[in-house]
Amino acid sequence: MKNTIAERIFDFLKDFPPFDVLTAEQLIIIARNVKVIYLPKDKFVFKIEEEIHDHFYVVKDGAIGIFRKEDQVLVDECDEGDIFGLRAMIRKGNYILSAKAIEESIVYSISSLLLEEIIQTNTEANKFLIASFATNTRNPYANDNKGTLFANVKSLQKNESSLTEVQSAQYSKNPITCQLKTSIQQAALIMSTKHVGSIVITENQKPIGIITDKDLRLHIATGRFSIDDPVESIMSSPVITYPENISVAEAQIAMLQHKITHLCITKDGTANSVLTGILSEHDIVAIRGNNPSALIKEVKRAKTAETLQHIRKKVQQLLQGYVEQHIPISYISKVISAINEAITQRAILLSLEEMNTPPPVKFSWLALGSQGRKEQLLITDQDNALVFENPPKEQFDVTKAYFLSLSEKVTQKLNTIGFEFCPADMMASNPRWCLSLDEWKNQFHSWITKPDKDKILLSMIFFDYEMIYGDKNLVDEMSESIFGSIGSYKIFLNFMGLNALKNPPPLSFFRQFLVEHSGEHKDQFDIKARAIMPLVDAARLLILSNNLKGFNSTIARYKKLAEVEPQNKDLYESCINAFRVLLRFRTQQGLKNNTSGRFIDLKSLSKADRLKLKGCFKPIKDIQELIKVRFSLSHML
Template sequence: MNSTPWQDTNCKLAPAGEILNSNLLAPHPQIPYLKQTNPHLMKPANAIQERVLEFLQQYPPFNLISQEQLQQLAGQVRVQYLEPEQTLFNQGDTPHEVFYVVRQGSVRLEQGMGEAKRLVDVCDEGDVFGARALIAKKNYSSTATATEETLVYGVSIALFDPILHHNPEVALYFAAGFAAGGPVQQGNMQETNEARRSLHRTTTQQLHLEDVLTLSTGHNKVTCTAQTSIRLAAQIMSDKDSSFILVVDEEEHPIGILTDTDLRKRVVAGHVGIDDMVEAVMSEPEVTIAPNPHMAEALLLLMRHRVKHLCVTRDGTVNSPVEGVLTEHHLLLAQGNNPVVLVQEIRQTSSIAHLPAIRNRAEELLQKYLEQDVNIAFVANIMTEINDALVVRALQHAEGILGEPPLRYCWLSIGSEGREEQLLRTDQDNALVFEDAHVGLEQEAQAYFVQLAVLVNEVLEQCGFEKCPANMMAGNPKWCQPLHAWKQYFHNWIHEPTEEALLNASIFFDYRPLHGNLVLAKELTSYIYEHIQQERIFLPYLAKHALQSPPPLSFFRNFMVERGGDHKDQFDIKLRAMTPLVDAARVLTLYNRVAGENNTFKRFARLAELEPQNATLYREAAMAYEIMMRHRALSGLRNNDTGRYINPAQLNKLERQTLRNTFKIISDVQELLQVRFQLNYLNA
């Protein structure tokens, strides 16, 4: 047979069933546009190797290999052309000497025979498959069949094996199940997440929030006792040129802090005398942290406690000696766009008109965190603190316009903000509960609180949070009610679980008290759990409702995308992937009587503690949900929208593989619900 060097990787190059070395490829007899009559027009043999190299280095795990090693692999790659429905290998076959990479076309992997045949995966351009022989040294666990005209590269196992054993990132790629048809169980979220983070290439050189702060704090160790006079303490602060002084006991354990602000507000203002003791004006308890903390931990402590100083102690508690102070200034030096500063600007701004610009900067912060691959749980905490500060400032603004509230009230965040998961500026979901009173006063109070909520909803809309299309907002009188009315709502939803009731329950059960009298929310929560225990049929119905969104068991090219409408050919990550886990975590949390924890991955973490027999599944569900949150946020920032609909074409190979690995977890969690609540027998 006369051979002609390869002209173009897009051509059908080799007869079906024949494996050839890439240095010598026979032209396909049915492809007339190959200039077989003029061999002088063909590319030289080394150009073939360069084409193979150019293709492989675009995709993991080959982009993790040194250029020299990849050059050697490319020189030995075998190329095979497959006709539609041609089988490359069968389930149970002895493994080939190569594993495969799809160059063009697609290959489906199936298990079983006849009617029992089950689709396992569909591999397209850049996908690795048939790696069972590389890792497990076992026969093929599935059958590989071309779904269309397909070109695959065969990579030598003998050449690749040393790379696998000496390159941890490459090994992690296969361990995470990114190679289709490999021996590992798909959906191992621990390895998937480790691989995703290991393979992530960050482009920024800024300090990561997970980095340790090694800034010197010892020179800030300025202390006195509680019995020191304010006059002497102020003199020590002046001598040390310090804006604060730590108050310690005889063992140098911290008991409080005196700052310039304390002196100005309490001493200079005349509330206490200059010769009184420090304990009369100090702020307590002091917020402590261990030496060399992660920046993420320090930032959260500063924001949550609304302080500017963290006392560094030997073990991070108040029961060990002081070693120094970590100040807000340290963090400002270490990081540029500081979330603490954003929160302070929101709280202190005199004009509500400044809030949209500040919130825009928070979006820039989110972009930076995602680029740095910062832990998504921390990112969610930061964005929640920023959004909460925004809501509180809007409430203060509204109260300033309307005057003092007629009754005590509590603002409730619901939906993703209630779960502390609102990374992007999605639509608003909120409610308001106020204390019970006589009918006339309640009506008067509701009119006030509806006005208050409308003003808040408008401010949030100006900051980029669109109003809820279903009007699930406190500005709607239906969701601005006294405590007894909210109790009646939940009573009806629990004891009469119609489809509408279950839908409302799935939304409002995730409420989080954000501002006002938190006792109102606490009383409502106690009422809810009491009635859930009384009405045992409610949780099975809620579990059944949670199964309405079937899991997208794979991410096969255009599989499970929207069939029409504005989002045709896009993947609804909220409805098809995130909502099933949100709903499952809610039901299981209610079942275990866990109150006060709304966040989905925190709920799964708590469930793992309460149910050791299911701990592995719950931990993997938490990691899967974090991965989905990251994908949605990246998609939203990329397309300047809510990120709900993802265009598969915009995902790189690693993103698609990572997302695909999360889907098996959804199926496993829903199966647990099915068994626990015996849903097969419900309404049977």
């Protein structure tokens, strides 16, 4: 097969399951019979209800999106080495999902008949097919990263705790319902008689609203509405609906996202089909106590930092499960960030209780860095600050002393929980980062109008702040002041641009990884400094240059940039995809090695892993080229 297309296909497939457990002769047969398909962006491979093909697919280059409800709901992204269309082939039914190229792609089409012949004599490949049919997740058993449908399946060790998140949620199949004109009193009596905490309002068996015990407390017990009023006057509408095969993970994320405690289950997952069930937060808790909702409730009940430390360890287990089950990294970030925020808020409240007096003026606690961007998945060191309302001049020293004392209590608790003290002392317990509103305004104005290397570095960290607790107006006023200073001194953006270019794309001239040349991490790859931060810095700079407020996370920034700069949409979307891969990769490495995941031993990576990382570096090069041109930086480098 030397120097043939089949040889190149053979060389590609041999690194990915189940092809890695085939004999060379078996894989040669497959490689010689592969059909190579080019797919322009938005081209469908197959659609829902389409009759199944007599082959399945492997992604060679690009990305294939798997969609529910035609092309409306993205449920998975397949990239290099990923297999799709396999379960439908085994199930022998029509496709229940659609597959479409979400970027220009090349896929390999492999005959199902050919594979069936081979697996009759290859037990390991047979295990792969059995496992893929048994679950609708990419890899419920392996600890390896995404990139294959299943990792090496030589020993499938079932892990009950991790499977909880991907199993179908058990919901009530007898939802209690009423009509729009049913009185609130009648609805409450029905709920009481049936011993349920919710009632769904339906029309032609379709859900149009819901009332829970909480609604009765808020609207009836407070006297805002009469018990004789119809239920439509207090119902929550529209309802959030999901299909009958909703997983525990999907349910948890949906409840967190929408801040609700009940989901309506319908025949096709939309509000336009028949109601078949109701899924409550209690149902999720019954399945597994270690879920986001239950953990946040534990946080709110915690009385000590030691208790919060115990909860944060559970969060790490939750993160491990999510990563293993290949839940989208964006959702993982939202869930973990929400829990981290609740933990920090509880640490602040416990510290306030320890103070002898209430705060003398209003204040806000700010998370900085990765927590401020809602990208802190692993436990890292603290980065925080505090802003307090301008006190009367004669009360300034006493006021600042109060907040410094409060900050010391909070940062000590966070350290006990597991968030180590910042080595650079960028914490609210440092007098430099515990300032009045006017002091913060002056501080930022100085950084922006008189920039130097240290001030640029500080501003990069402090521009990623997020209010965790306190008075929002203080933070809004501080933000307005910052944007005002940037607007009056735009050359500051050029200095930020130079800083954003300090780490070039992490490949050498010969396409080798740029690694550390000395020190503790010699010959290791710094994924944070060389790959993640260039994307973070670029997004921050571009969002500030567009005078866009309220977009703190890297992905949210690029999404907004794609909206306001449609001519660069493809570039920004490629940055989002690269960032997601890098963030997941760092998280996996951190969990695997019980570290921050920052430094990676390249020798421990498979060829596929190295290729996946290298695939993320082109967007870094392209976004840095855009910055060079936009801010005229070529002559300054």
